[in-house]
Amino acid sequence: MLKIAITGAPSTGKHQLASALGRALKDAGRDALVAVADPSASPGDTAGLTLLCGLESAAQAHQQAADQSIRAALAAGGMAYCVLYGSAPQRLAQALGAVERLLPGLAQQKPAPVRREGNKAWVWVCDKCSDPVCEHRLLSDLLAQRAVSAAP
Numbered sequence: 765m766l767k768i769a770i771t772g773a774p775s776t777g778k779h780q781l782a783s784a785l786g787r788a789l790k791d792a793g794r795d796a797l798v799a800v801a802d803p804s805a806s807p808g809d810t811a812g813l814t815l816l817c818g819l820e821s822a823a824q825a826h827q828q829a830a831d832q833s834i835r836a837a838l839a840a841g842g843m844a845y846c847v848l849y850g851s852a853p854q855r856l857a858q859a860l861g862a863v864e865r866l867l868p869g870l871a872q873q874k875p876a877p878v879r880r881e882g883n884k885a886w887v888w889v890c891d892k893c894s895d896p897v898c899e900h901r902l903l904s905d906l907l908a909q910r911a912v913s914a915a916p
Contacts, residue, residue: 766794766866767810769801770859771838771845772817773830777852781817784856785863794867803837813866814838814845815859 768785772778778800786798801811816838819831838845846862848855 766796766812766863768796768798768863769803769811769814770798770817771801771803771814771834773819773823773827773834775827776817776819777855778817780852781815781848781855781859784852785859788856788860789863794863796863796867803834803841803843810843813862814843815862816845816847817855818847818849820849 770778770782770785782798782800786796789796789798801814803814816834819827823831846858848858850858
């Protein structure tokens with residue numbers, strides 16, 4: 765059974781996300797345990813997937829301090845995590861995408877991807893993480909798009 769830990773600063777929607785993700789996985793017939801976790805309080809607990817509800821740009825100072833504390837606890841524990849941003853449905857879609865990488869076959873049971881720019885499928889790219897590989901891919905994709913649009 766996949767153990768999914770959801771964490772985040774106060775008022776980031778972590779409890780709502782945990783509930784929605786648990787329902788979505790149950791509806792898809794997937795066996796997973798979804799729980800809200802505090803990595804600083806329980807550093808020994810390990811999850812197969814850790815999701816961090818990121819802060820939006822208008823975050824309060826106490827939220828920013830809590831977010832930094834959570835990120836520090838995750839880093840100190842050597843735990844990898846995915847950061848989720850956006851509205852509740854966007855965060856749920858990102859969480860399902862992260863789960864899909866660990867539990868293949870989930871995509872067949874969820875709705876078709878959201879379409880953007882005509883017939884091009886939407887691809888989730890995190891633009892706020894500090895993963896160098898992710899940032900390199902994001903920059904490479906942006907440069908490729910710029911080259912295509914600038915071509916005569």
